[in-house]
Amino acid sequence: MTRAKPEDDEYWNSSKFKAFTFDDEDDEFSQLKESKRAVNSILVGDDDDDEDDVERVSWSGEPVGSISWSVKETASSIRSGSEQSFPKIDTTPSLSKQGSGYSLSSLFKAKSKPGAFQSFSESFSDTSSRTYAPELRKPKSEGKDFVSDLSPEETVRRMQKGRAFSLEKFRSLQDKLLLLDEAVAVYDGNIITAVLIFLKKSLSKEILFRELMARDVALRHYVHYLKEMGEQKLLVELLKALGRTEDMALMHYKEHLNIKDEGRRRDFLKSCLSLPFSQDDATHVQDHYTLLERQIIIEASDKKADGEIFKKFPRKASILNMPIITTLYYSCFYHYGESEGTFSSPSNIRKTFRISEKQYILTALGARAKLRSWFDVDSLFNTKNWLGYTKKRSPIGFHRVVDILHKNSAPVNVLQEYVNLIDDPDLKLSGALKYKCHDIVINIYRDLKDRQQLIVYREKLERDSPEYRKIQQLLNNVQIRWKN
Amino acid sequence: MAHTERRDAPGLPDFSLLKRLARDQLIFLLEQLPGKKDLFIDADLMSPLDRIANVTILKQHEVDKLYKVELKPIASSSDQLCFLIRPRIQTVKWISDLVNSDKVAGRFRRYKIIFTPQKFYACETVLEEQGVYGDVTTDEWNFYILPLDDDILSLELPEFFRDNFLEGDQRWVTTAGSALHLLQSVYGSFSKVYGIGRCAKMVYESWRELMEEGEQRTRQPEFAKVFLIDRDVDFVTPLCSQVVYEGLVDDIFRIKCGSVEFGPDVTSSDKSIKVMLNSQDKVFNEIRNEHFSNVFGFLSQKAKNLQTAYDKRRGMDIQQMKAFVADELKGLKQEHRLLSLHIGASESMMKKKTKQDFQDLLKTEHSLLEGFEIRECITHIEEHINRQVSMIDSLRLLCLLSITENGLLSKDYKSLKAQYLQSYGIDHLLTFANLRQLGLLEEQQAGETLTVMESKVGKLVTDKTVGKLTDAFSSLAKKSNFRALSKRLALVPKSGEEYDLRVPRDMAYVFSGAYIPLSCKLIEQVLERDGWTGLEEVTRMLNGQEFAVTGGSSSSDARNKTDAQRIVLVMFLGGCTFSEISALRFLGRERGCRFIVVTTAITNSARLLEALLENGA
The missing domain is CATH 1.25.40.850 (Sec1/Munc18 (SM) protein, domain 3b)
Known part of the structure; x- marks a missing residue:
C-alpha cells in the first residue's frame, strides 16, 4: 500500500496535485473505476490465487466497481452532514484498550503516528480510492500486497466499510493483538468477532485464551461466538482456562436441554454431579438428577396403571421433566395415602426434596380439592392437642385456603367452615361476602352491632329464605344495642 | 382525558419517507436476482416487512412463493431461492445445509441471502466453512428503522437487549449508530446530544464516525436534541406492571410491530381480529396514554356521543339523510367498530386485572x-x-x-x-x-x-x-442504588397523598401515581439543565458513563429557534416500554415540546425477562 513510505506521504499531503488523491470519490468515480480496473489487470496472472480473491471482492460480497456496488456507494455519499461536527467523547475509562501498551509494535506506532496525524481523518475517510492511484506506478511485485500492507487501524476501517482487506500479514502475536485492540477500540462487535475468528484459526488456543484473559470485551465476544457456533467443548475449555469454573459447570449442565431421550438425559445429569458448581447449585443439580430418576420410574409404572383413579381421571400428560411441585401435585392426585416407602408417595417426595410444610399443604390442598375429597382436605389441617381435642391449623392463611377451595368449586358448606377460621376480621368479612356465606356475614354484622349493614344485606337476600328471616329476627330483637 | 395538545406544539417530521427508502432498496435488491424466485423470510421480519411492502409489490418483482424460515427442509421447487433474514449464524447454517443437500442431489439452483439490517462477518464465515461461499450470493438490506407511529421509530431488534447487555456482544452498536445517521441524513442535524450508558457512548462514537465521513452539507435541522439511554440504566421501569392503556394492552395481548390480535373474548364473536394500534385509530389515540381507570368512563361517554350522532338521522328529510350517509355515516361506522373493539378489550382486561x-x-x-x-x-x-x-x-x-x-x-x-x-x-x-x-x-x-x-x-x-x-x-455486578436514586430524584411521591389520575400532575401517573419512571425523569432533568451539571451524585450512582456534547455553532445560531428546537429524539438502547412513551408524551405536553422515541424494540417486563431465560421455556 501507499503510505508505507514517509516521502510518499509527504508528497501526497503537500503536493498541489492533491486533487489526485481522490478525496471525493463521487466526483472522481469514473476515474476510480478505471484505476481499479488497471490495478486488477496488473494483479491478474499473479501466482497467489488466494490473495487474489481477497483483493478483488469487497467484503460486502460484490466485486468492487459493479453496478450494485456503485449504487450503494452513491447512496452512501449522498449524505447531508451537519455544519458542526460533534466532538469525540471520552469512552476510555471502562473500555480501556488493554494489554497492547507494552508491545513492540506499538512503539513503532507511536513513532509513526505524529507524521500521519494531520491526515488522520482524511486518510481513513476513504482508503480504497486513495490507495489505488499511486499503486499504478509501482512494479507488479509491490502492487500485489496493496491491501495486506495496511496498519491495524486501516485494516479495521476497511473491514467496517465492507471493503477488501487481508489479515494475513498480521502474523506476529503483537500484530494480531494490535488488530484485536483496534477492533475493540472502534466498538464494532462485528469486526471484533471477525478478528477473533482470524485469531482462532491462526493462534493456538492456549495462547489465545491467555491473551483473552486480559481483554474482557474481546473475551465476551469470543464466548458469545462459540455459543452461537455451538462449539461447546472449546467453550468449556476456555472457561476452565479462565478459572471460571462455576460458569463452566453451568455451561456443561445446559447441554442436558438438548437431550431428548429421558434415559440419556438422566445419565447426563448424573455425570454433571461431579462438576464444580457452587454449593447451592450442586444441591439443585443433585435434585434434578434424583427427580428425573424418580419420574422415569413413576412414569413407567403409571403408564400402564389401571387403578380406579387413573380410569376416572385419565392422565393428560406424562410426568417426565415436570417441576418438583408439579410432581408433588401429581403424586397427591394419583398416589395419595401411599406409604413413605414408595417413590411415588407424596410423603417420600416431600422428604426427598425438602419441601416446606407450607408448600406441601398448598399443593396437597389443591390436589385433594380438585378431587373433591373434602375429608382429606379436612385432615390436612387437623391437629390434635395433648388433650385429644382436634383443632384446625394452617401454615398458610385460611383466607388463602378458602381461595383455593373456591377455585376448585367447593360447596358452600365446606367454604363456610374455612371462612369461619379466618383470623383477620376484615378478611373474614370480605371472604364471607365474596363466597356468599350468609350466616357468617350476618353474625359478623350482628357482632359489630351494625344495623344499617344488616338492612342493606337483607335486601340482597331472597325474601323468606332462612337467612332473610334470621336478619328479620335480629332486627326485631330489642335486646341488641345497635350502634346505628 | 384526551389532553389537548398545546397549541404551539411543534409538528413532527414525516417518517413515512423511511418506509419508502427501505422499500425502494428492497425492490432494488430483489431485482438483482432476475427471474422467478421463492422468498424465504425470517419469522420476525414478516411483520416489519408487512409495514413497508405487500405481496403485490413482491410479486411485481417476480417473487413466486413466500415461505417462513423454519429451519426445516424446504418444499420449494423454484430454481432461485432468496432468503431475507436477520444475520444469525443458525439461519445461515440452515441455508448452507440446504445448498449442500441440493448439491448432493445434483440439483442446481441460485441462492441469494439478503441480510438485514446488515451482514455479519461471522455469518459469511459459516458460508465459507460450509463450502457454499460463492454458491450463495449475499447482500445487505439496510432497513434500519421502522416507523411504528408518528412518534415511535423502532429498529425491531429485540435481540439487541440480550446480545448487548447479557452476552456483551457489541455487534449492534454500529447498527444503532447507522440508524441515527440515517435519520440525520434524511431529516437534518442535531444541535446537542446527551446520553448515559456504556452502549450509548459507543453508539454515539460510531455515529460520530459516520458523520465525519459524510459530506458536510448544511441543512435545516428537524430535531434539536438527541438523548441516548441504555436500558440497564433503568431496569425498574420495564419490570413494573403497566397500567396505562397502551401498555396494558401490550402486557396482556402483546402488541406486535404496532398491531395486536384481539381474540374471541374481545371481539365477542368466534374469530380474532388484527388491529393496527396507532394515532390513525381515533379512539385508541385518545385513550392510549390514559390510566386504565379512566378509560372505561371515557369509552362509555364516547358511546353515548356516538348514539347521539346516529340519532341525528331521526327527523331528517331525504336530502339531509343523503348528506349524512355520504359524509358522516362512514366515519361513524368506523368509530363504532373501533369503539366496540376497545370496549371489548377493556372488558377483557378488567376481568383479568380486577382480580384479587x-x-x-x-x-x-x-x-x-x-x-x-x-x-x-x-x-x-x-x-x-x-x-x-x-x-x-x-x-x-x-x-x-x-x-x-x-x-x-x-x-x-x-x-x-x-x-x-x-x-x-x-x-x-x-x-x-x-x-x-x-x-x-x-x-x-x-x-x-x-x-x-x-x-x-x-x-x-x-x-x-x-x-x-x-x-x-x-x-x-453493579449496585442498583435504587433507593438513593429514588430519593434524590423524588421518583416515589410521598405516600398518603391523593393522586388524581384524571388530572395527572407528573409522569408518575403512568404507574398510578406511585413512581416516576427513572429513565424519563433523567431525560427531563438533563433537558431542563441542558446537561448533567448538578446531577453528579445521580450519575455516580448510575455508574457514570454520562455525556453531553454540543455541536460547534448551534448556540450562536439564533435562526434555529424554530419548531425543530423543540423536538427531542430519545433513543432507548435495549428497548423501551409503552409506559415510558406515555410518560414522555406527557412531559412533552407539559413542556411544549415533542418527543420522538427511537428504540431497538418495544419491550415490557415479559419480553425483557423472556430474553434472559435459558431453558427455552
Missing part, C-alpha cells in the same frame, strides 16, 4: 418501590411462587425486590431461589445465572462473589491485569 391477584401484585410492586413492608412483600412473592402462578411474574417480582433492595439477603436469596426452582423447574438455574450476571437478581454482598472471582483469576494472571478485570466484572 392483580391487586395484590400491584400492591407488592408499589411497596417495593416505596421500600415499605419488605417482609410482607417477600411473603407475597413466596406465595406467588408456591402457587406456581405465572413464572414470569414471579421472576419479575424477585428482580424488582433485588433491584430496589440492592440485592437479596443471602438467606432470602437461597430460599426463594430454591422454591422457584421447585415450582418452575430446576433448569432455571441457568436463568438465575443470567439474571445475576446482569445484576437483575443478586445475593447481597455482591462484593464477596467478586472477590472469589478475582482471587481465582489472580492465580492465573499478573496483578496489573487483575485490576483491569475487576473493573470489567464490577461493571456487570
Whole structure:
C-alpha cells in the first residue's frame, strides 16, 4: 500500500496535485473505476490465487466497481452532514484498550503516528480510492500486497466499510493483538468477532485464551461466538482456562436441554454431579438428577396403571421433566395415602426434596380439592392437642385456603367452615361476602352491632329464605344495642 | 382525558419517507436476482416487512412463493431461492445445509441471502466453512428503522437487549449508530446530544464516525436534541406492571410491530381480529396514554356521543339523510367498530386485572418501590411462587425486590431461589445465572462473589491485569442504588397523598401515581439543565458513563429557534416500554415540546425477562 513510505506521504499531503488523491470519490468515480480496473489487470496472472480473491471482492460480497456496488456507494455519499461536527467523547475509562501498551509494535506506532496525524481523518475517510492511484506506478511485485500492507487501524476501517482487506500479514502475536485492540477500540462487535475468528484459526488456543484473559470485551465476544457456533467443548475449555469454573459447570449442565431421550438425559445429569458448581447449585443439580430418576420410574409404572383413579381421571400428560411441585401435585392426585416407602408417595417426595410444610399443604390442598375429597382436605389441617381435642391449623392463611377451595368449586358448606377460621376480621368479612356465606356475614354484622349493614344485606337476600328471616329476627330483637 | 395538545406544539417530521427508502432498496435488491424466485423470510421480519411492502409489490418483482424460515427442509421447487433474514449464524447454517443437500442431489439452483439490517462477518464465515461461499450470493438490506407511529421509530431488534447487555456482544452498536445517521441524513442535524450508558457512548462514537465521513452539507435541522439511554440504566421501569392503556394492552395481548390480535373474548364473536394500534385509530389515540381507570368512563361517554350522532338521522328529510350517509355515516361506522373493539378489550382486561391477584401484585410492586413492608412483600412473592402462578411474574417480582433492595439477603436469596426452582423447574438455574450476571437478581454482598472471582483469576494472571478485570466484572455486578436514586430524584411521591389520575400532575401517573419512571425523569432533568451539571451524585450512582456534547455553532445560531428546537429524539438502547412513551408524551405536553422515541424494540417486563431465560421455556 501507499503510505508505507514517509516521502510518499509527504508528497501526497503537500503536493498541489492533491486533487489526485481522490478525496471525493463521487466526483472522481469514473476515474476510480478505471484505476481499479488497471490495478486488477496488473494483479491478474499473479501466482497467489488466494490473495487474489481477497483483493478483488469487497467484503460486502460484490466485486468492487459493479453496478450494485456503485449504487450503494452513491447512496452512501449522498449524505447531508451537519455544519458542526460533534466532538469525540471520552469512552476510555471502562473500555480501556488493554494489554497492547507494552508491545513492540506499538512503539513503532507511536513513532509513526505524529507524521500521519494531520491526515488522520482524511486518510481513513476513504482508503480504497486513495490507495489505488499511486499503486499504478509501482512494479507488479509491490502492487500485489496493496491491501495486506495496511496498519491495524486501516485494516479495521476497511473491514467496517465492507471493503477488501487481508489479515494475513498480521502474523506476529503483537500484530494480531494490535488488530484485536483496534477492533475493540472502534466498538464494532462485528469486526471484533471477525478478528477473533482470524485469531482462532491462526493462534493456538492456549495462547489465545491467555491473551483473552486480559481483554474482557474481546473475551465476551469470543464466548458469545462459540455459543452461537455451538462449539461447546472449546467453550468449556476456555472457561476452565479462565478459572471460571462455576460458569463452566453451568455451561456443561445446559447441554442436558438438548437431550431428548429421558434415559440419556438422566445419565447426563448424573455425570454433571461431579462438576464444580457452587454449593447451592450442586444441591439443585443433585435434585434434578434424583427427580428425573424418580419420574422415569413413576412414569413407567403409571403408564400402564389401571387403578380406579387413573380410569376416572385419565392422565393428560406424562410426568417426565415436570417441576418438583408439579410432581408433588401429581403424586397427591394419583398416589395419595401411599406409604413413605414408595417413590411415588407424596410423603417420600416431600422428604426427598425438602419441601416446606407450607408448600406441601398448598399443593396437597389443591390436589385433594380438585378431587373433591373434602375429608382429606379436612385432615390436612387437623391437629390434635395433648388433650385429644382436634383443632384446625394452617401454615398458610385460611383466607388463602378458602381461595383455593373456591377455585376448585367447593360447596358452600365446606367454604363456610374455612371462612369461619379466618383470623383477620376484615378478611373474614370480605371472604364471607365474596363466597356468599350468609350466616357468617350476618353474625359478623350482628357482632359489630351494625344495623344499617344488616338492612342493606337483607335486601340482597331472597325474601323468606332462612337467612332473610334470621336478619328479620335480629332486627326485631330489642335486646341488641345497635350502634346505628 | 384526551389532553389537548398545546397549541404551539411543534409538528413532527414525516417518517413515512423511511418506509419508502427501505422499500425502494428492497425492490432494488430483489431485482438483482432476475427471474422467478421463492422468498424465504425470517419469522420476525414478516411483520416489519408487512409495514413497508405487500405481496403485490413482491410479486411485481417476480417473487413466486413466500415461505417462513423454519429451519426445516424446504418444499420449494423454484430454481432461485432468496432468503431475507436477520444475520444469525443458525439461519445461515440452515441455508448452507440446504445448498449442500441440493448439491448432493445434483440439483442446481441460485441462492441469494439478503441480510438485514446488515451482514455479519461471522455469518459469511459459516458460508465459507460450509463450502457454499460463492454458491450463495449475499447482500445487505439496510432497513434500519421502522416507523411504528408518528412518534415511535423502532429498529425491531429485540435481540439487541440480550446480545448487548447479557452476552456483551457489541455487534449492534454500529447498527444503532447507522440508524441515527440515517435519520440525520434524511431529516437534518442535531444541535446537542446527551446520553448515559456504556452502549450509548459507543453508539454515539460510531455515529460520530459516520458523520465525519459524510459530506458536510448544511441543512435545516428537524430535531434539536438527541438523548441516548441504555436500558440497564433503568431496569425498574420495564419490570413494573403497566397500567396505562397502551401498555396494558401490550402486557396482556402483546402488541406486535404496532398491531395486536384481539381474540374471541374481545371481539365477542368466534374469530380474532388484527388491529393496527396507532394515532390513525381515533379512539385508541385518545385513550392510549390514559390510566386504565379512566378509560372505561371515557369509552362509555364516547358511546353515548356516538348514539347521539346516529340519532341525528331521526327527523331528517331525504336530502339531509343523503348528506349524512355520504359524509358522516362512514366515519361513524368506523368509530363504532373501533369503539366496540376497545370496549371489548377493556372488558377483557378488567376481568383479568380486577382480580384479587392483580391487586395484590400491584400492591407488592408499589411497596417495593416505596421500600415499605419488605417482609410482607417477600411473603407475597413466596406465595406467588408456591402457587406456581405465572413464572414470569414471579421472576419479575424477585428482580424488582433485588433491584430496589440492592440485592437479596443471602438467606432470602437461597430460599426463594430454591422454591422457584421447585415450582418452575430446576433448569432455571441457568436463568438465575443470567439474571445475576446482569445484576437483575443478586445475593447481597455482591462484593464477596467478586472477590472469589478475582482471587481465582489472580492465580492465573499478573496483578496489573487483575485490576483491569475487576473493573470489567464490577461493571456487570453493579449496585442498583435504587433507593438513593429514588430519593434524590423524588421518583416515589410521598405516600398518603391523593393522586388524581384524571388530572395527572407528573409522569408518575403512568404507574398510578406511585413512581416516576427513572429513565424519563433523567431525560427531563438533563433537558431542563441542558446537561448533567448538578446531577453528579445521580450519575455516580448510575455508574457514570454520562455525556453531553454540543455541536460547534448551534448556540450562536439564533435562526434555529424554530419548531425543530423543540423536538427531542430519545433513543432507548435495549428497548423501551409503552409506559415510558406515555410518560414522555406527557412531559412533552407539559413542556411544549415533542418527543420522538427511537428504540431497538418495544419491550415490557415479559419480553425483557423472556430474553434472559435459558431453558427455552
